[in-house]
Amino acid sequence: MFLTESELKTLTGYELPAWQCRWLDRQGFNYKRAASGRIVVSRAYVESRMSGQQAKLQLNFDALKRRA
Numbered sequence: 001m002f003l004t005e006s007e008l009k010t011l012t013g014y015e016l017p018a019w020q021c022r023w024l025d026r027q028g029f030n031y032k033r034a035a036s037g038r039i040v041v042s043r044a045y046v047e048s049r050m051s052g053q054q055a056k057l058q059l060n061f062d063a064l065k066r067r068a
Contacts, residue, residue, distance in 0.1 A: 008020055017033075021039060029046070
């Protein structure tokens with residue numbers, strides 16, 4: 001479900017969490033920090049980003065209509 005520490009190092013090119021965060025921030029990747037300080041990145045998210053797929057955005061135009 002999440003990248004291993006080794007995979008995160010391969011993705012970012014960095015071993016230290018602070019540098020990994022810096023790289024992820026600059027590349028616009030979403031991530032979380034666990035209480036242990038470990039960087040947590042969704043495998044599915046990285047796969048979609050690296051394959052060039054974009055999340056599908058669906059707008060709810062009904063929510064914009066004025067109430068009568």
